[in-house]
Amino acid sequence: MITSSEYRRRLSKMRRNVYMNGELIDRDDPRLEGGVNRLAKTYDLVAAPEFKEYEDILTATSHLTGEKINRFCHIHRSVADLLAKQKMTRLACHQVGGCIDRCMGIDAINANSVVSYEADQAYGTEYHKRFENWLRDFQENDRMGCCAQTDVKGNRPRRPHEQVDPDLYLRVVETKSDGVVIRGAKVHNSVAPVVEEIVVIPTRRLTKEEGEWAISCAVPADAEGVKLIVSAARQPISKRLGMPGPYVGADSLTVFDDVFVPWERVFLNGEYELGGRVALLFALFHRHSYTGCKPALTDVLTGATALMAECNGIEKQAHVREKLAEMICTSELCYGTGIAAAINAEKSSSGTYIPDIVYCNVSRRHAGVNIYHEFDILADIAGGMPATLPLEGDWLNPETRPFMEKYMMRNPEVPIEDIHRAFRWVQAISCSEAAGVAQYAGVHGGGSPRMEQIAIMASYDVEKTKNIAKRLAGIPVKEKYSFDRFGVMPGER
């Protein structure tokens, strides 16, 4: 396992292919600092003595090498692995006040571990071996990876092969003796500018005309032809006041302008039936990651709300306690259902454990429909100050500082410095560009509530509930009553 310094060093050495606001920039550009800080934390946690007690959570034993590795590089080989991944995610997100961002990588490798194996079984291919070779390097070098899934999709009601421009879904445009050439672009490509490896997978189910779009592979983030056009939200974190961070994302419109990928990095190519499988499995693993990260974000917002209540001296008020309880319910319903998803996981033929689809989706949907409401509660309890707080320069200006100290005093038991810091931080997380990005991400990251609704309706046996109703109504039902889906005990599957 490497240190965060090594991670930063590697980034600084990569080829310059990141565009931002009209410039070509280096990966150690200060505007990408927020994204680097988040990911760096995943190395720091493993090394930190004060997190020693969480070692079993933060690390795992590779099933390939038997070595201890960062759990973010691990393939889930048991229910316990899934539970540990969920817990690690919540813990890590606590440290950065939001997304830890390395989930993209772990979810992408787990999805590929399953499908590359299934492809080999079905088609006699060699994808799984290639994948494991690549993964061995990934684990041994503790590499940072992301997942490029979402195609730009063009005219939404049309399928990939029906678009006027076939590149609107990334595809293979040429097959060579030693690999393939891919073209297209992936959007909302989180953390792509600050990783070494981009795992490319399809965005949706594919039909038999769509073999050229059925491509899974791993591409170095600075490979020839890869161009990252990136954005990163501003978060007014005050270093002068000693706030850690900033911790914000870095997103990319990642253009693959005829990128060559050698065979040893190709994990699916043309098997259109499995294109949708890997797309859906990534979404499923990623929604399970949400059962860890989303409760953490709620924890941060709950803590922020409690902190605002303390500053305002209204902690004991009935309505404040009700709202805190409501937030706790959101985090624990999501987390609890994530536990159920792990407990009811299914072992795939590759040996990778796949969490329960219904529980992952109801959890992610619940988080998604509540995110704006949580910001609403925080704003409600904070009052208007995070929106109208004078700027940091006025706090530091000796001419205005005395007025700010005199007139910002609230709960007399909280020092004015802490009141000021608290409001400035709450402004940073709830009344800033970064807050807007967190809200959008809360709705859409990992698939919007609408996508989860579709997944639920596709996988849930509504007919069974209808049969319960029919029996009670005295309407004849052919099928025998059964109830085999949920509440499976550990080891039963």
Add this chain to the structure above:
Amino acid sequence: MITSSEYRRRLSKMRRNVYMNGELIDRDDPRLEGGVNRLAKTYDLVAAPEFKEYEDILTATSHLTGEKINRFCHIHRSVADLLAKQKMTRLACHQVGGCIDRCMGIDAINANSVVSYEADQAYGTEYHKRFENWLRDFQENDRMGCCAQTDVKGNRPRRPHEQVDPDLYLRVVETKSDGVVIRGAKVHNSVAPVVEEIVVIPTRRLTKEEGEWAISCAVPADAEGVKLIVSAARQPISKRLGMPGPYVGADSLTVFDDVFVPWERVFLNGEYELGGRVALLFALFHRHSYTGCKPALTDVLTGATALMAECNGIEKQAHVREKLAEMICTSELCYGTGIAAAINAEKSSSGTYIPDIVYCNVSRRHAGVNIYHEFDILADIAGGMPATLPLEGDWLNPETRPFMEKYMMRNPEVPIEDIHRAFRWVQAISCSEAAGVAQYAGVHGGGSPRMEQIAIMASYDVEKTKNIAKRLAGIPVKEKYSFDRFGVMPGER
């Protein structure tokens, strides 16, 4: 284990102490039939060949005798027991379209199993041995029990010992050589008119002035001095149309008019510190039962909604599918969190497993805040027919039947008999006295959302979330970061 016939036979032989609408009635009075039918199902399920595959769920092995017993008489001795109880509850509730009602008994015995043991350890008493002796008979004879917890409470802002009438909380009024005499009344005493055993426990925490109210004991439902003033909702279930049931509750204002309880039936007496413990533990076990029954009620309402959509020919409409998905999310969030409560259970000193308090409460609260909304969705999709459907007599009247058949036709693929049955049953469950009772029970049964909110705020460490916020805001925090509460793996505790 006994049959439902034996259960009914025993009821018919009990002393007459049930009052209803001004009369003293027998326990086989037709107005109590709905309550008897529900409980009888718990015997029938165990005996039914078509439920053979659920044997491990429906039965358990007594830790006292090693014999196979109905799981409703069992003490939870493992995480697997709690998961099985939850699953049994959902399964059984499916068969009766709502509460299975026998949970009162199982939750009462589990609470007493813990506290009688703790009392003995703390005070050198013999409660646990007495309890186990009583329980042995209870299990061997497959007895039906209920729990009398909720005191009538009089002037709500006052404590028990502050009431003008001390009997407004049930209490010991006399201690004899061979037992105690209790006086008071328990309200909302579900199924009391159709059980053999009433387990009496306190309703709340008690102070040191309140030893006389700290009484747990088991009383035969027809003991001298017990008077049951009962109600039972009407549900227009059509037997002529072949609908099973009716399945409705029977509630009681149970008066203990100086009832003598011999020592061997007394499990706590005067240890006020433990009075609250047994009260809260019953509530906790009961809320875990809700993680099974409430999803089942949602399943029934989901099935009813899907059935209405089928009758109306609108099953494929986008808004219908959205609403079904929303209902599924409610049931599975509650059930999934119930699984998490079991997985994170704690083993008490008595060996009984206690489910996690936060997960039980967030699950029960979520059910409670959604119940009316679920009826709303059903009404929305059903249309007005359940409210204006002509009466059964008009369906059977040859003069009006042809008009009803001609004019109630809807989806041409559903026979008119089934359409009629479907609407009549939906009327029975959503537009009837029984529906009203189900709504009130959905809010208040096992404690209203407000009670869960209080339990959550009392047990959740909000300060920890505040510390997460403070660290991110750069405000000094003394305590070390910790995250030990949730996501515990099986066996870890």
Add this chain to the structure above:
Amino acid sequence: MITSSEYRRRLSKMRRNVYMNGELIDRDDPRLEGGVNRLAKTYDLVAAPEFKEYEDILTATSHLTGEKINRFCHIHRSVADLLAKQKMTRLACHQVGGCIDRCMGIDAINANSVVSYEADQAYGTEYHKRFENWLRDFQENDRMGCCAQTDVKGNRPRRPHEQVDPDLYLRVVETKSDGVVIRGAKVHNSVAPVVEEIVVIPTRRLTKEEGEWAISCAVPADAEGVKLIVSAARQPISKRLGMPGPYVGADSLTVFDDVFVPWERVFLNGEYELGGRVALLFALFHRHSYTGCKPALTDVLTGATALMAECNGIEKQAHVREKLAEMICTSELCYGTGIAAAINAEKSSSGTYIPDIVYCNVSRRHAGVNIYHEFDILADIAGGMPATLPLEGDWLNPETRPFMEKYMMRNPEVPIEDIHRAFRWVQAISCSEAAGVAQYAGVHGGGSPRMEQIAIMASYDVEKTKNIAKRLAGIPVKEKYSFDRFGVMPGER
């Protein structure tokens, strides 16, 4: 204007054509009493000295005769008429604790007053004169009328002329020299069993193949061929305890089994373009009536909630006050928007004032989406007692009465008789068949929220809001900015 005794006398003399639960019954059958009581109140209010100050609200001056008439028989000739109708509706509903039910009549006559005039202008017919002649009798004799609109609709995705059975939408089956013969059935036909006149109108827009379904006319409720198959919810109102009422609806599946209607009672016949117009106008007037009745129902539920809080001694608690405020917001948003609908009314060519379509629909929709939530709040504050209250006979039984008095005591400032009455009445309105009907009616009466959504999207100029957005985004817009729709001042139109 007549008295309620005269109204009852007239009912008792009508031809027997009401079927209930397999019997042919009289209109003074006790099971219809709840419906008669409601409507009778509209006569009593006008005559009551204690309502003298509301005379201008409760009565109006006929534009046909210049005589003072019950406002329920009046055609709205001004904004003030619409405001008075709205206020009268709320006031009258207060007296019966829910629907006053006579709105069906007034809304039907207003819709016909507009369309019969428009038809004459367009087609040179004589409908309006006929209508006014019929109306003159209706006003002079203070007749009770209802509206038969909702067809049974058969296979919902199909239009009237596409049904396998053309009678699934009511239609003209024969034209004679002196009138027409109609066949079909109207469902959810509120108060039909307790009125003299049934005004029949189409249920939806019609196409040119559908002239035979474009029929508006007035039919005596006991005309030859009319058969009423009726239902009426039970409401456990205690007359022995001095509660007024019962006040519940009476609904009918009204069969028109080849009913002859003479020309003088036909107000539209075959002009399919206007069939939809009268359907939508009735819905619009009726939704404006909802801006009066729905706030009244909320007032009743608000009062019931406040009464429960008083009985339970928790009136001052923060959460109780929040919930009461929430209910008040619902009633006043609906009522206030109804005022706006009146203020922005449009004068039709016939001189009848038509309320604003957007305001009527947003008001009705808001009521519809909140109704179950209001019952939820009531249940929440009431506690479980309305669901488990022993029956009235036990209160009257001297053996059990003392126990009920002793153990139902709560707020010591409220006499036990009032506590008992309060809970019994809350049971009657929230935990009974009648409550179920009120819930369904709250969703579907006058058109469900979904229907209002459709009406809103059909009438609102979303493009204008999009143009506001485009201008701000710097996207060229051809149309000039305009804002002419809302906020019109009285007299401006």
Add this chain to the structure above:
Amino acid sequence: MITSSEYRRRLSKMRRNVYMNGELIDRDDPRLEGGVNRLAKTYDLVAAPEFKEYEDILTATSHLTGEKINRFCHIHRSVADLLAKQKMTRLACHQVGGCIDRCMGIDAINANSVVSYEADQAYGTEYHKRFENWLRDFQENDRMGCCAQTDVKGNRPRRPHEQVDPDLYLRVVETKSDGVVIRGAKVHNSVAPVVEEIVVIPTRRLTKEEGEWAISCAVPADAEGVKLIVSAARQPISKRLGMPGPYVGADSLTVFDDVFVPWERVFLNGEYELGGRVALLFALFHRHSYTGCKPALTDVLTGATALMAECNGIEKQAHVREKLAEMICTSELCYGTGIAAAINAEKSSSGTYIPDIVYCNVSRRHAGVNIYHEFDILADIAGGMPATLPLEGDWLNPETRPFMEKYMMRNPEVPIEDIHRAFRWVQAISCSEAAGVAQYAGVHGGGSPRMEQIAIMASYDVEKTKNIAKRLAGIPVKEKYSFDRFGVMPGER
């Protein structure tokens, strides 16, 4: 009436007393441009030929001089004035995509017009004459004013005279022969840095110990001793793409560091009973302004949502139409209830019309509880693009522009320039600092939902609704039924 150039010119000449981020800045500093742009629009609209048809809305006739004035300087002398003010507000807000900001001034002068008169009547003072003299200048010179109400409040549970520092509520510290000296600070003081006149009023009801805090007066914004410590949100409006604006607020912590106010500018001084009156009346007028501005903000968000749906090619989808309908319901419930507030206005002794308190408060509360949900809907329909859109520089960079054009294509009927502009603008309004400020302002501006709840419970006669319930329950009620509060017709009061 003046032009916006004159307004800008006046600002540029004011004394330098604005602090921002550690500097002392001029009022034409670019960072204040967004606030100036909003207010300037109120001058431009009056002058614009294309708004000529709204002249009666945008201007009024002064009751002091009979001259035509900008309506923002007008005292409401009729129901029609209130309706016109509401309409003007919505119209003006449409042009700037949010708050028009000049409402602070008009609401402050209307409140003072009422209370200065009442004070004179009660105490024989001369406030009203002074006020009218000052107002004459204000109207004739078309001055821009704001309202400094919200005190910093210190330890919230304590009253003004109980604070450790009495200056935590602004107060009179010295009375001189020619005026008073005031000290304190006002927070959330919107637009203070870009106005000429600051109207100072109390923040809450006052007790008899609190005469020194009962001060209303007008202070030039650059008066000696006034110090404005200001903030202004960034909004990434692209001028290079031709977007108008930016339009964002400028807020101030306005310090009154011993400011002298001459008698002719003092409108209340020491009459503590009327201190609360002016505070509450300003809030009331301001909440009525919200019935105009909040619907406008919803119109902007509705339009933005419709625009996003168009870009994404999903305008016809059922769920999109449902969500648009929901937004329309929010705007029209708020606006319609604002109309009702105007129609039910009361004429004060001064001749100023005061809108109905209940309708103003239910409208404002409804807006406040929905604001975050509206942003949620916009994010839902927009997809993630507003959060991850590359920066403007990349669109202008010829190296990356072709990729952005190729890969951002969506609905083929919308040109790529418009798609790009649409997403960039939606980012500016929903995923930016300015968006955060709009969310906080949507909750707290003019008083949070909690404040409206308190106002509603203080002014609504809940007892009357309880009496309706009691009569129906058969519980004796002393008071006669009455229903005199709402639905008053124009002219009736």
